[in-house]
Amino acid sequence: MPWALRDVTFHVGPGEMLGIVGANGAGKSTLLRLLGGIGRPTEGKISTRGRVGALLDLGGGFLGDLTGRENAMLAGVVAGLLRREMNERLDQIVAFAELEDFIDEPVRTYSTGMMMRLAFSVAVHTDPEILLVDEFLSVGDLAFQAKCHAKITAMRESGCAIVMVSHGMDQVRDLCDRALWLKPGEVAAFGSADVVSNLYETEMRQETLRRTPAGPKRKLGNGAELVPRENRFGTFEMEIVSVDHPESIRSGEPLAITLGYNAPKRIDAPVFVVSITREDGTVCLDTNTLLSRTEVPDLTGEGKLRFILDRLDLSAGQYFLDVGVFENEWKHAYDYHWHAHPFTVNGAPNHKGLVAPPSRWEMVR
Amino acid sequence: MTPELVQPLPVATSTTSRRWLHAWDVLVLLTLRDLKAQYKRSFLGFGWALGSPILQLIIFSTIFRNVLGSQIPHYPCFVYIGVLVWGWFQGALGQSTGLITGNSALARQPGFPLSLLPHVTVSVRLFHFIVAWPLLFGMMWYEGLRPNASWWALPILLTLQYFLAVGLAYPLASLNALHRDTQHIVAVLLQLMMFVTPVFYNIHVVPEELRHWFYLNPMTSLLDAWRAVLLEGKWPDPHSLWILSAASLILIVGGRRIFIAQSHRFVEEM
Numbered sequence: 001m002p003w004a005l006r007d008v009t010f011h012v013g014p015g016e017m018l019g020i021v022g023a024n025g026a027g028k029s030t031l032l033r034l035l036g037g038i039g040r041p042t043e044g045k046i047s048t049r050g051r052v053g054a055l056l057d058l059g060g061g062f063l064g065d066l067t068g069r070e071n072a073m074l075a076g077v078v079a080g081l082l083r084r085e086m087n088e089r090l091d092q093i094v095a096f097a098e099l100e101d102f103i104d105e106p107v108r109t110y111s112t113g114m115m116m117r118l119a120f121s122v123a124v125h126t127d128p129e130i131l132l133v134d135e136f137l138s139v140g141d142l143a144f145q146a147k148c149h150a151k152i153t154a155m156r157e158s159g160c161a162i163v164m165v166s167h168g169m170d171q172v173r174d175l176c177d178r179a180l181w182l183k184p185g186e187v188a189a190f191g192s193a194d195v196v197s198n199l200y201e202t203e204m205r206q207e208t209l210r211r212t213p214a215g216p217k218r219k220l221g222n223g224a225e226l227v228p229r230e231n232r233f234g235t236f237e238m239e240i241v242s243v244d245h246p247e248s249i250r251s252g253e254p255l256a257i258t259l260g261y262n263a264p265k266r267i268d269a270p271v272f273v274v275s276i277t278r279e280d281g282t283v284c285l286d287t288n289t290l291l292s293r294t295e296v297p298d299l300t301g302e303g304k305l306r307f308i309l310d311r312l313d314l315s316a317g318q319y320f321l322d323v324g325v326f327e328n329e330w331k332h333a334y335d336y337h338w339h340a341h342p343f344t345v346n347g348a349p350n351h352k353g354l355v356a357p358p359s360r361w362e363m364v365r
Numbered sequence: 366m367t368p369e370l371v372q373p374l375p376v377a378t379s380t381t382s383r384r385w386l387h388a389w390d391v392l393v394l395l396t397l398r399d400l401k402a403q404y405k406r407s408f409l410g411f412g413w414a415l416g417s418p419i420l421q422l423i424i425f426s427t428i429f430r431n432v433l434g435s436q437i438p439h440y441p442c443f444v445y446i447g448v449l450v451w452g453w454f455q456g457a458l459g460q461s462t463g464l465i466t467g468n469s470a471l472a473r474q475p476g477f478p479l480s481l482l483p484h485v486t487v488s489v490r491l492f493h494f495i496v497a498w499p500l501l502f503g504m505m506w507y508e509g510l511r512p513n514a515s516w517w518a519l520p521i522l523l524t525l526q527y528f529l530a531v532g533l534a535y536p537l538a539s540l541n542a543l544h545r546d547t548q549h550i551v552a553v554l555l556q557l558m559m560f561v562t563p564v565f566y567n568i569h570v571v572p573e574e575l576r577h578w579f580y581l582n583p584m585t586s587l588l589d590a591w592r593a594v595l596l597e598g599k600w601p602d603p604h605s606l607w608i609l610s611a612a613s614l615i616l617i618v619g620g621r622r623i624f625i626a627q628s629h630r631f632v633e634e635m
Contacts, residue, residue, distance in 0.1 A: 033473075035475075036474075036475030036476075037475045037476060038472075038473055038475060038629075039629055040629040051476065052475040052476055053475075054474065054475050056473065060470040060473070061470035061471055061474070063398065063402055065401070065402060066398065066401060066402075070398075070401075073394065074394050074395075074398060077387075077390050077391055077394050078391065078394075078471060078474055078477055079474065079476070080387065080476050081387075082383070082386055082387055082390050083390040083393075083394070132475070
C-alpha cells in the first residue's frame with residue numbers, strides 16, 4: 001500500500017511560518033491533520049508545544065438552528081478557551097467578522113461567506129500558539145482579506161508558529177520563512193521559501209515544456225509568429241488566439257492588452273498572466289489574475305479578457321509582452337507566449353534607467 | 366488603509382485546574398447545544414420529554430394493572446419510577462453509539478477532549494429525567510408517600526447510575542465508530558433488555574430459580590434500590606450498592622482508557 005507521507009522531517013519555531021506546497025493528493029492535508037493531533041503516524045513522532053488552532057474545516061461544526069453568537073461561543077470553547085475568556089473576546093470576534101447586525105440570527109440564515117468569516121474570526125481570536133491553515137482561503141472582500149492578512153502577521157509577531165498549505169507561490173514567498181514541497185509519498189524539497197517556490201515553479205516550467213506538443217507555427221493577427229517549444233509553450237488545452245495591443249506608446253500613457261482565448265473544452269478557473277520584459281530579459285512588470293484577486297470563472301469556447309494598465313512609466317526602449325494562461329494550481333501552462341509580442345515605448349528622454357516616472361529637479365534654498 | 370488591530374487578550378497557560386474548568390465549560394455548552402437542537406423549533410419543546418414516559422405510564426398501568434399489578438401497592442408510581450429510571454438508561458446508551466459518528470466536526474478539532482462526549486449524552490438524558498420529577502413527586506404525594514431520611518440515598522443512586530451509563534457509553538461509542546452496525550445491535554438489545562428489567566412488573570413475578578439471572582442485569586438492582594427509597598422509605602440494600610459501585614468504577618476507568626487508546630482510529634475511519 002503506498003505511503004501518504006514518507007520521511008517528512010521539519011521543525012517550526014515560534015513566530016516562524018512554514019508553507020506546504022504540492023499538487024493535490026500529495027499529502028498536504030494529511031500532514032496538517034497529523035500536526036493537529038488527529039490520527040497518529042505509522043512511524044515517527046510528532047511533538048508540538050502549545051495550543052493548536054486550526055483553520056481546517058471552517059464552519060463545519062456550526063449548527064444551523066443556533067445563533068451566530070451561540071455557535072461562536074461553542075466553537076471557541078471547543079477550540080480550548082474557557083467560557084469566561086470567550087465572553088471577553090466575543091465583541092472583538094463579532095467586530096472582526098463584521099457581523100454585528102446578524103450575530104443573533106440563526107446561522108442557517110447566513111451566507112457561506114458570512115459563516116466562513118465568523119469561523120475564521122473565532123479561530124484567529126483563540127490565541128493559538130500553533131496555527132494550521134489549510135489554504136489561505138479568500139474569504140470576504142479585499143478589505144476583509146487585508147484584515148486577515150494583517151491579523152496572521154500580527155499572530156506571527158506575537159510568537160505563533162504557523163503552518164500553511166498554499167497553492168500560490170507568490171503567497172508562499174511573501175509570507176513564509178520556509179517551505180516544504182510534498183509529492184505523493186515523498187518530500188521533493190525543504191528549505192527557504194524563496195528557493196523551494198522557485199524550484200516548484202521551475203518544475204512547473206519543465207512540466208510545461210515536456211507537455212508542449214511540437215506543433216505547427218502560428219501567425220497571429222498582429223504578425224507575431226508563434227513556434228511551439230521556441231516561443232510558445234503549453235498543453236494547448238486552451239489557447240490564446242489573439243493579443244491586441246498598441247505597437248507603441250509614450251511613456252506614462254495607459255496600456256490596454258486584449259487577450260482573445262479559445263477553450264474547446266471547459267477549463268476550470270484558469271489564471272491569466274501578463275508580464276513586460278525588456279529586450280535583455282529584465283522583468284519590468286509581472287502580474288496575474290490570481291495576484292490581483294480577480295475571479296476568473298470556468299471558461300468554455302471563445303472569449304476575450306482585457307488587462308489595463310492605468311499608466312506605464314517605463315523609459316524608452318524595446319519591450320516584449322509575455323502573456324499566458326495557466327492551470328488553476330500552477331501545474332503547467334495551457335498557452336504561454338514568450339518574447340512573441342514586441343512593443344515600443346517612446347519619449348521620456350530624461351531617464352536612462354528602467355522606470356521613467358514624471359519627475360523634476362528643484363533648487364532648495 | 367491600515368486595518369485596526371486590537372491587542373490580543375492573553376490566555377492563561379494550561380494547568381490542571383484550567384483543564385477541569387474547561388472540561389466543565391465544554392460539558393455545559395455541548396449539553397445546552399444538544400438540548401436546544403432537539404427542541405428549538407418544536408412547538409411543545411420540552412413537553413415531548415415528558416410525553417413518552419407518561420404515555421408508557423398510562424399504557425402499563427391500565428393494561429397491566431389487573432394482570433401484574435394487583436399485588437403491587439401504588440402501581441402507577443411503581444411503573445412511573447421504572448419507566449423514568451429505565452428511560453434515562455436506555456436513552457443515554459442508545460444515543461452513545463452515535464457519539465463519535467454524529468460529532469465528526471468536533472472529533473476533527475485538534476485538542477478537543479473527546480472523552481467528554483459520553484458525559485454530554487448522559488447529562489442530556491439526565492435533564493429529561495429530572496424534568497419529569499415534579500410529576501412523579503406529585504403522584505407520590507397524592508398516594509400518601511412522603512419523603513424521609515432514606516431520601517439521602519437518592520443522590521448516591523443518581524451518581525451510581527450516571528457512572529454506570531458513562532462507563533458503558535465509552536466502549537459502545539468506540540465500537541460504533543469502528544463498526545457501524547453496533548448502533549443497531551445496541552438498539553435491539555436495549556429493547557429486549559427492557560423486558561428482562563422489572564420496569565412494569567415486580568421481580569417476585571419471576572420464578573425463584575431464574576431470579577439471579579435477572580440480577581446479572583445491573584439495572585435490576587438499581588431499580589430495586591430506587592423503589593426501596595421512594596416507595597418503601599427504606600435505605601437500599603448496601604450489598605448490591607457496593608457491587609454496583611465497583612462495577613461502575615471499573616467500567617468508567619477501563620472504558621475510558623480503551624476509548625482514549627482507540628480515539629486516534631476514529632478520525633481515520635470517518
